[in-house]
Amino acid sequence: MPHTVTLIPGDGIGPEVAEATVRAVEATGVAIGWERVELTRVVLDQCRGEIPQAVLDSLARTRVGLKGPVTTAVAAGFPSVNVVLRKRLDLFANVRPVRMLPGLKTRYRDTHIDLIIFRENTEDLYAGIEHEVVKDVVTSLKVITRMASERIARYTFAYARRVGRKKVTAVHKANIMKLSDGLFLRCARQVAREYPEIEYKELIVDNACMQLVMRPEQFDSLLMPNLYGDIISDLSAGLVGGLGLVPGANFGAEHAVFEAVHGSAPDIAGKGIANPTALMQSSVLMLEHLGESDAAKRLQSAIERVYTEGKNLTQDVGGTSSTGQFTDAVLQAL
Ligand code: ATP
Numbered sequence: 001m002p003h004t005v006t007l008i009p010g011d012g013i014g015p016e017v018a019e020a021t022v023r024a025v026e027a028t029g030v031a032i033g034w035e036r037v038e039l040t041r042v043v044l045d046q047c048r049g050e051i052p053q054a055v056l057d058s059l060a061r062t063r064v065g066l067k068g069p070v071t072t073a074v075a076a077g078f079p080s081v082n083v084v085l086r087k088r089l090d091l092f093a094n095v096r097p098v099r100m101l102p103g104l105k106t107r108y109r110d111t112h113i114d115l116i117i118f119r120e121n122t123e124d125l126y127a128g129i130e131h132e133v134v135k136d137v138v139t140s141l142k143v144i145t146r147m148a149s150e151r152i153a154r155y156t157f158a159y160a161r162r163v164g165r166k167k168v169t170a171v172h173k174a175n176i177m178k179l180s181d182g183l184f185l186r187c188a189r190q191v192a193r194e195y196p197e198i199e200y201k202e203l204i205v206d207n208a209c210m211q212l213v214m215r216p217e218q219f220d221s222l223l224m225p226n227l228y229g230d231i232i233s234d235l236s237a238g239l240v241g242g243l244g245l246v247p248g249a250n251f252g253a254e255h256a257v258f259e260a261v262h263g264s265a266p267d268i269a270g271k272g273i274a275n276p277t278a279l280m281q282s283s284v285l286m287l288e289h290l291g292e293s294d295a296a297k298r299l300q301s302a303i304e305r306v307y308t309e310g311k312n313l314t315q316d317v318g319g320t321s322s323t324g325q326f327t328d329a330v331l332q333a334l
Helices: 013-025 041-046 051-060 083-088 147-161 182-190 205-214 225-237 279-289 293-308 323-333
Strands: 005-008 034-035 064-067 093-100 112-122 130-134 136-141 169-171 199-204 221-224 249-251 256-257
Touching: 005 013, 005 051, 013 034, 013 064, 013 279, 013 293, 013 323, 034 051, 041 083, 051 064, 064 279, 083 256, 093 147, 093 225, 112 147, 112 225, 147 169, 147 182, 147 221, 169 182, 169 205, 169 225, 182 199, 199 205, 205 225, 221 225, 249 279, 256 279, 279 293, 293 323
Parallel strands: 005 034, 005 064, 064 256, 112 221, 169 199, 169 221
Antiparallel strands: 093 112, 093 249, 130 136, 249 256
């Protein structure tokens, strides 16, 4: 019985990295029926900021999505597609494993980096509740609830237990935002008590940034509200070679949508030079989710082999290859 997956190529570099990833997934031999749907910034504008019904219907059927990035307007326009989709499907847990690929010549190449970011995905300042009180005075509401905080904490600890992780660090700014981040922390502490075998720590977000840059090897699983999760994801991507590499998954009670940490990178779109590794590694997470562990392992090994050989890498990681040449090399390694 083949799997059915909703494929959202997105826009910017999205279609390029999505095509590369579909080739790689198909080369594993796993039978997947792709339901291709269009979700771009233009489509969102046409639908006045709503996710098109065809996209929601497809995801309701398949329950699994593979998604390229979609451009978000800055300081104007409709809310981010990514944020709206996560809210519509209640994809509350954003999981981003950050690991060094073998052979990559980054600043931290001699440091063991293997951490997972667990980002609450539905509230915080991403609730998008902004208000102009009077001209030139604007407020933005940071919404933190016990329900969402407990849910992401529970997801994090359960995941950590399942995969044998040893430590969870909650990242916060509860010294300043005593009520909101205070509630988030109280929920994390409460859930932590149910998992005595997992070490629990807390770190203020600014200190967490410095510690990540100075001693990233000390981190295991990081639990945090939405905004810190967004920022720390990009910071962590920088530790292991950049946004072209780091995969991600959004999980809800019913759906799972796999997407890279990076955005649509309009500066390099259409040039055939985008690095598809981040979405390919997201598809490895997808294959695991589909119960195709063997194919997931083979695809991950193939990607790692291309990095170890270092002959077919894209420009963002110091190579000269195109998206297509890198993908050919992954297929060859498979
Ligand atoms: P958003 O806020 O929409 O998530 P972002 O802040 O994560 O976006 P991106 O659009 O992902 O920003 O890209 C930032 C820069 O990183 C790009 O300008 C591009 O040069 C680089 N970049 C991102 N993704 C890739 C990729 N897959 N391959 C190569 N370079 C990339």
